[in-house]
Amino acid sequence: MAERIQKSKTTHEKSETPDTAADAVTETGEKIKADIDDLLDEIDDVLETNAEDFVKSYVQKGGQ
């Protein structure tokens, strides 16, 4: 990896408080993990009937 990049990242981390930021994002991560289990529990009800057929027939004309 380029030396200059290493340097610029070190500068960045010095000027911030990475531990606090990392702790905060981990907490949010835990909550999201619990939420995703709830979603997976209900997903078969929410998924389109014949979802696989729907995907197969889903063809779009190209746009911009």
Added chain:
Amino acid sequence: MALPKVLGIETEYGIFVRGGDNNPVSASSLLINAYVAAQRQASRIGWDFEDEQPTTDARGFTMDESIAPEVETTLVNAVLTNGARYYVDHAHPEISTPEVTDAREAVVWDRAADEIVRDSMTYARDLLGDSSEIIIHKNNSDGKGNSYGCHENYLVARELPFGRLTSQITPHFVTRQIFAGAGKVGCELPGRPNDDIGYQISQRADFFEEEVGLETTLKRPIVNTRDEPHADPLKYRRLHVIVGDANMSEVATYLKVGTTAIVLSMIEDDELGDDWILGNPVPAIRQVSHDPSLNQTIMLRNGNRATALEVQWGLFERAQKYVQARGLAAVGADVGADVMEKWEHVLTGLEHDPDSVAHWVDWVAKRRIVEGYSDRYDLKPGAQRLKAIDLQYHDMRADKCLALRAGLDTLVTGAEARAAMTEPPETTRAYFRGRCLDKFPDDIVAANWDSLVFDIGRDPLRRVPMMEPLRGTADHVGTLIDTSATARELLDRLGQ
């Protein structure tokens, strides 16, 4: 000093008719007409494709010359009272938001566009009955090699050399997908099997084949050179950005346009420098998309290699210095400061544990669902049911949309988004367009980004040019519109 970054978002939505004639052009027309009829708008107000000579020059609006309008294959073309354009583009319904001045306003009117589409589906259902249904997705690919866009537009100074703009903005366009990508199951690179890649960051990256060019539907370029400023062409350029994904996450939209506006301001003020210019952007944009681990490096022009995250940290740190030296007036000071905070937060999260920003980043939120479901049912990468989850993440039907159930943070209340379906932003010429359409619908025969054409029953039609995107705001013309009883009175007072 960088120009104020007036901006807007254009979204081409995917459209599918179940149980009926799956003709996307007629379905798109029906969808839009259903909405417009329900709004009881004067449907005769069309988009103005004629390049008529102006006969009046509004106070404060400079007028140098009329710009030839963009000519597209369009059937239905409505201008809404919120200042947006709702029309059929190619074979998709498309909404172009009104012009706004910062990232938060962009999210408000992008959300309003989504609500307009949702209401349109409901109105269309009433017309179609039970036999068939029009289903809309806010995505950018059908998973079979066909793509459609979510474009952004930013006002930049004409004097900025386009070559420098191109090379300096490209690193951001290639790497911002790590927080703005919408995620995709499978691969759509020509010549490569679809299941070659189980999951990638971006919907769009597979479709980019050039670094810079005019095309938008074939051989798509990372930097698009379409030069239609829809404003004074001597002063302005409209940077037409075609490289992005449509986002379901409001924070992703906010970061996508907020960071891009900041980077463009830096380029305009020549404060970005060339350190992060890429060696080979086209392979790089795909490589970044195909690497959800975020570990791979791409080549820089100076011979160094860097990960997408390192490029983003590099741009962010430049932005920090820029903010200290010059401030963020060009992107809205308060919103700009908030974008900087969230930019740092999202990069920190992606660096430590991408799942920690699943409430902001679409590709991470979608990946959690895809992987969770795959683990639970022991599915192979690229399985049809996983593709179904991918598609349904973007489903605009509220009872089917997985993004609405993914725990994404919101920035805008439902009430705010619904108000923006009919109310224009107060900060740009969209205010004049929207308010006039609302108050004098019978007197306006055509509208365009840079003009309104009135028919007040005398003389020729009267065109009001709006060549300055920041004139015609609520501050500028609000009282005038409020206190003009008729369009004729408004025009007379504008002409004084």
